[in-house]
Amino acid sequence: MRKVTRILLTPQFKVGNDFFAEFERFLTRADRLGATLASHRGDAPSAFSDAGAPLRPSTMEVQVNGEDISPEEFLEGAGWCTIGSKTQANRANAQSNNQPEPTPAPARERTATDSVHGQQQRNVRQQVIRNSKMPLLPRSDFKIVVRPRGGLDVATTGTVRLASAIYRAANIPAHEAGEDTVCSNNHQNIIVVSTPHATHAAKYRQLQAITVGDRRHEVSAYETAPDYTVKGIIKGIPLEEDAKSIHSNIVHSTQPSSPGSQTAQTASATYVRYGGALLRCVLYRKQIDMCHCCGRLGHRMDVCPNPQDKVPRPPVLPRCKLCGGTHMTADRNCRARYKTPYVVTKRQWERRRAAEEAEAAAATGPAGKPRSRSRTSSQSRSRSRSRTPGPQQHQKRRARSRTPRGTPTGDTKTAESVALQMRSRENEHQTRRLAAKRPLR
Incomplete structure (x- = not known):
């Protein structure tokens, strides 16, 4: 009968560590000890005969402080498993799940094409809005919009010739016409007349035709809404x-x-x-004009400068130039054709400005000083206040404590009033700049 050497190994697990990791290290130490004994003695257990072989719980008897367990209770069937391999498998699965699935080549090309089309549509819309803006005109003047018909091109005709034709058609004397301003919008193909006189405005509103050179063109004129109004x-x-x-x-x-x-x-x-x-x-929301005659953006069909360039209706599925939808460009159901009203833009700007001022006020204290104070200064103030106060100091402190925190003094009220005046002036200047950028219809 072969003699079997029984080795007693007492595992020492540290509190707070993983039990399975500590137990794995314990078995590794037992395996190394068995390999060492196998190299010195020939009567070592068969489980320790091979130094490089892994530990086999079925052929090894381990004694710990507690109850004796059989090899069947230490197998995988009893719920035991190797944590290291499972962790590595989970890590590999997580890495494979985090990796994005390869996109097919047609899908990548389609995504790139859609992004390019979206950028082009945004650029077209911004370009139309930018070109439709008018220069700054006197706010107190009457503004009359003249819409020429019959294929009159405002850009090629010139503002000087158009102004002379309008003055002659309205019977405005030359010495009085110098007080009026004529401005042309080449993108919308319209003419805007600004005058401070109500009599001149009435004459401009009654215009029905103007003569440019030897050709007579019909026009329609109307007065725009005054500033600080909404439609x-x-x-x-x-x-x-x-x-x-x-x-x-x-x-x-x-x-x-x-x-x-x-x-x-x-x-x-x-x-x-x-x-x-x-x-x-x-x-009322302004819309981006679309000419159904020549197919160009920016002007309507009644003031088209090139009525002979007729674009036939597309027999295939159309594509909008503003939003990329499957409908005609600037269709009545297209949301991209509408512009943001001036009153909405002004309110958005005021809310943004109020939010910035609130953040700036929150970053500073009630007296306009930053909230963060140095530790040295607070310690020095506490040391200076630790002295025994006199009766006058008691009165001063009581008077100071009666005033609620955050109540502004006279200087603070003056500074706040000046700041409010400066904000109102800035808002007025910003409103004028926004009003100058609005396109006239």
Whole structure:
């Protein structure tokens, strides 16, 4: 009978470590000890005969402080498993899951093409809006928009010749015409006349035709809404109503001013009285003009400078130049054709400015000083205040404690009033700049 040497190894597990990791290291030490004994003695257990062979729980008897266990309880069938291999397998699976799936070549080409088309559509929309802006004109003047017809190209004709033709058609004397301003919008193919005189504005509104060279062109003129006003839309007006009856039904004793004459700060009504009926009024949104004659963006079909360049309707599925949708460019259902109203842009700018001021006020203290103070200065102040105060100091401290924290003094109120005045001036300047960038229709 072969003699078997029984080795008693007491495992020492540290508190807080992983039990399975400590147990794995314990078995590794036992394996190394068995290999050492096998090299010195020939009667070592068969489990320790090979130094490089891994530990086999089925052929090894291990004694620990506790109950004796059989080899069957230490096998994988009893719930034991190797943590290292499982962790590596989970790590490999996680890495394989984190890696993005390879995109097929047609899908990559389609994604790149869509991104290029989207950038081109945004560039086209921004270019149309930028070219439609008008220069800064006097805010107190009357502004009349003249829309030429009959293929008159404003860009090739020139502003000087157009101004002379308008003055002659309106019977404005030469010595009085110098006070008026004529400006052309080449992108929209319209003419804008600014005048400080109401009599001149009435004459410009009655224009029906102008003569440029030897050719007579029909025009339509109308006066734009004054500054600091918004446009509203009401629906449900009968078609047989004329402009005079519509104005009399909107402007009456119950409603002395029409919604179009309200300022942007007070235009908050959503319903308008039309005679005795109450109609809903929605904010007017400017649209990007699309010519269905020549197919170009920026102007309408009635003022098209090239009416002979007719573009036939596409027989295939159309594609919008503004949003890339499967519809005609600047279709009535296209959301990209609408511009952001000026009153909405102004409110967004004011909210953004108020948020920035609130963040700046939160970063500073109530007296305008930063909240973060050095530790040395606070310690020095605490040392200076640790002295025994006199009766006058007690009175001063009590008076100071009665004032609630954050209550501004006289100097602080003056500084705040000056800051408010500066903010109002900045808002007024910013409003003028935004008003100068608005395209006239």
